[in-house]
Structures are given as structure tokens and as C-alpha cells.
Amino acid sequence: MTDWALFHEAIPDAPGLSVDLHRGFLSDADAHLAGLLGETPWVQGEIVAAGQRHPIPRLEAWYGDPGRTYTYSGRRLDPLPWTPRLTGLRDRCAEAAGDPFDSVLVNRYRDGRDAVGWHADDEPELGPEPVIASLSLGATRRFRLRRKDGCHDPVTADLEHGDLLVMRGATQVLWQHCLARTARPVGERVNLTFRRIVDRQRR
Numbered sequence: 791m792t793d794w795a796l797f798h799e800a801i802p803d804a805p806g807l808s809v810d811l812h813r814g815f816l817s818d819a820d821a822h823l824a825g826l827l828g829e830t831p832w833v834q835g836e837i838v839a840a841g842q843r844h845p846i847p848r849l850e851a852w853y854g855d856p857g858r859t860y861t862y863s864g865r866r867l868d869p870l871p872w873t874p875r876l877t878g879l880r881d882r883c884a885e886a887a888g889d890p891f892d893s894v895l896v897n898r899y900r901d902g903r904d905a906v907g908w909h910a911d912d913e914p915e916l917g918p919e920p921v922i923a924s925l926s927l928g929a930t931r932r933f934r935l936r937r938k939d940g941c942h943d944p945v946t947a948d949l950e951h952g953d954l955l956v957m958r959g960a961t962q963v964l965w966q967h968c969l970a971r972t973a974r975p976v977g978e979r980v981n982l983t984f985r986r987i988v989d990r991q992r993r
């Protein structure tokens with residue numbers, strides 16, 4: 791048994807929800823957090839709503855194999871080339887998830903006001919039932935999942951420094967997730983969601 795399996799924590803059984811949480815997956819999380827904060831060329835994107843431009847409440851960077859362009863909320867992200875650190879983290883997450891990844895969205899939440907609203911990672915280029923591996927570093931933040939049709943109670947997990955959460959199966963089809971804002975004073979958090987672009991014609 792590998793170390794990460796020892797810390798596996800079950801997420802409650804719910805229809806169409808397939809999520810594994812590996813607590814304390816990353817033993818060298820402190821070094822990776824410091825490295826990512828310093829090395830990443832962070833940008834704050836914007837969305838346009840009702841004709842107005844709004845900065846999104848977090849910083850981000852998109853890395854991937856050549857050509858792995860990702861489009862979401864009307865924004866097009868061209869990939870930065872993999873760094874040695876991200877390649878190493880990608881391979882460890884792929885081994886735990888049992889699936890390969892070719893791209894990663896890196897999010898930086900500067901404090902409790904930074905967040906991600908309700909959404910599903912269901913863009914066509916990710917394919918019908920994508921496997922998403924989400925690695926958390928830094929401050930503990932609350933991750934929520936809710937059924938799109940409201941037929942089940944929401945599910946929450948407090949994601950801690952070094953945790954790996956893997957979503958698979960119909961999770962993106964039937965559920966949405968978010969990273970909630972908090973009024974509590976919290977430090978910085980970095981999250982990496984490893985993905986695989988399976989349909990490059992749909993970009």
C-alpha cells in the first residue's frame with residue numbers, strides 16, 4: 791500500500807458523486823507552497839458580465855502540453871510550459887488518481903475574499919466524465935459540492951495543506967462545486983487542478 795492510500799477519507803455516498811479525498815497526500819507540501827508562490831507568473835483574469843469587466847477573485851496560471859488551450863467562462867487560456875516542480879506533482883497525482891494529466895490550472899487565493907463560485911468542470915474539451923485531481927496547499931478552505939438538480943443535500947469538505955481530492959465518473963455531469971468565501975482571517979492558499987484535454991477539436 792502506498793502512503794497516500796493510508797489517509798484515504800470517504801466522502802459521503804450520494805447519487806452520482808464519485809470523490810476520493812487523500813488526507814496528507816503531499817508530505818513535502820511546505821516546500822511546494824513556497825516554490826509555487828514565488829515561481830508562478832500569476833495573473834488576475836477578468837470576466838465580462840452585462841457589458842462590464844470584472845476582475846475574478848483569485849490569481850491563476852494555466853500550464854500544459856503544447857496546444858492544450860482551455861476555454862472557460864468565455865476566457866481562453868494558452869498553456870505555459872511545464873516546470874520541473876509541476877511535472878513532478880502531476881506525476882504523483884496521476885499515480886494516485888490512476889489517470890494521466892496533460893494540463894493544470896493553478897489558483898491562488900490571497901485571503902478569505904478570494905473564491906471560486908459554483909461551477910462544474912464540464913467543458914467539452916475535458917470529455918464526458920473527466921477525472922480531475924485537485925491538490926490543496928496552504929490555508930484550509932471549505933469546498934462544497936451540490937447536485938445540479940437539487941435532489942440531494944450539499945456535501946462539504948475542509949481541504950487542508952497537502953490534501954488531494956480526486957473527482958471522477960459523473961461528478962461533473964450531475965454536481966457542481968465551489969470554494970466558498972470566508973470572513974475568517976485565513977492565509978494564502980494555492981490549489982492545483984490537474985486535467986486532461988481529450989477533445990482538442992472542441993476548442
Ligand SMILES: O=C(O)CCC(=O)C(=O)O
Pocket residue numbers: 895897906911924933949967968969981983
Ligand atoms: O480551489 C479549489 O479547491 C477548487 C478549484 C476549482 O474548482 C477549479 O479550479 O475548478
